[in-house]
Amino acid sequence: MHRLKVPALSAEMSVPPAELHHLRVLRLRPGAEVRVFDGQGAEASATLLRLDEGGALLALGERLENTRETPQPVTLAVALLKGDKLSDVVRAATELGVARVQLLQTRYADVPDIGEQKLVRLRRIAAEASKQSRRALVPEVLAPMPLARLTLEGQGFLAHPGSGLRLLDKLHWSAPVTLISGPEGGFSDAEVEALTQVGFQAITLGPRILRAETAPLALLGALAASGV
Known part of the structure; x- marks a missing residue:
């Protein structure tokens, strides 16, 4: 229909x-x-x-009845990426159930900022992907903000090589979820330290190093594989 x-x-x-x-x-x-x-x-x-x-x-x-949303809202906080990589991430993240995409300015981000025109395009992509995936919710795509201003509501997880924790071992659905994925150059030690101090937990995405546009989809794919 x-x-x-x-x-x-x-x-x-x-x-x-x-x-x-x-x-x-x-x-x-x-x-x-x-x-x-x-x-x-x-x-x-x-x-x-x-x-x-x-x-x-x-x-x-x-x-x-709406049966296509996660038990709690999921925010994907993702570092700015060059070219059309952000478009691909926003499209797939919408299909995988996020309620919000927060763009992040980080020390090693590929680009320092994006213009209003690109932000409008990303929002249009989210709307189109929501319709295609038969969701009734169109995720917000929020303007870039410095990583230091990111706050935690509920539970938060940071994709970081070297961690021994796995997402599904720590995740529960009694509170909103924020997932953070970094740029090609990764997060600086200071950025990781600041995030863990406010309550984000560093988690592994496996033994392989993933590209910046692949990591957020691996995070969300773990949620999708859990059946939510």
């Missing part, structure tokens, strides 16, 4: 321009059934009431 993102669920809903084009391509007729979601976790069935040159109108149907 076709899925459309709308600003909010209400008794009658106008279709946003981006989704309107999609509806016209599909050539749906009044009476067609679709699904709508608001990007905040709510999803429902809907009926197409009208589709013409002036736009489209939907009637809200039965609300649907």
Whole structure:
């Protein structure tokens, strides 16, 4: 069934321009059934009431249970990467269930910052990936911030070579989760020390050294393998 993102669920809903084009391509007729979601976790069935040159109108149907989110929200805090690597990470992280992506400025990051245009593109990629993976939640993609300003709510884990701890041995679902992945050059000793002092636990991703764009997906893949 076709899925459309709308600003909010209400008794009658106008279709946003981006989704309107999609509806016209599909050539749906009044009476067609679709699904709508608001990007905040709510999803429902809907009926197409009208589709013409002036736009489209939907009637809200039965609300649907959301079974595709993790028991607690997961934040992926990832160092800035060059090229399209961040795009690939955001897309895959959305498919793997994160609720938020926090971009990080670190000592050895490949790039010091990104512009507003790239941030908008990353948010669009998250929205598209959420729709493709049939999630009702579109993850936030937050502007870069210095690593030193990152705070911990709930439980936090830092991917760091040399640690003997494994993620699934320490993870529990009674509190939100933050996962941190570094740049190609890794974290400095001072950065690791600062993170552990505020409560992040260093964990291993196995005996091999992973690329900066692979490490965050390995972290999230461990969660996916646990069945959540």
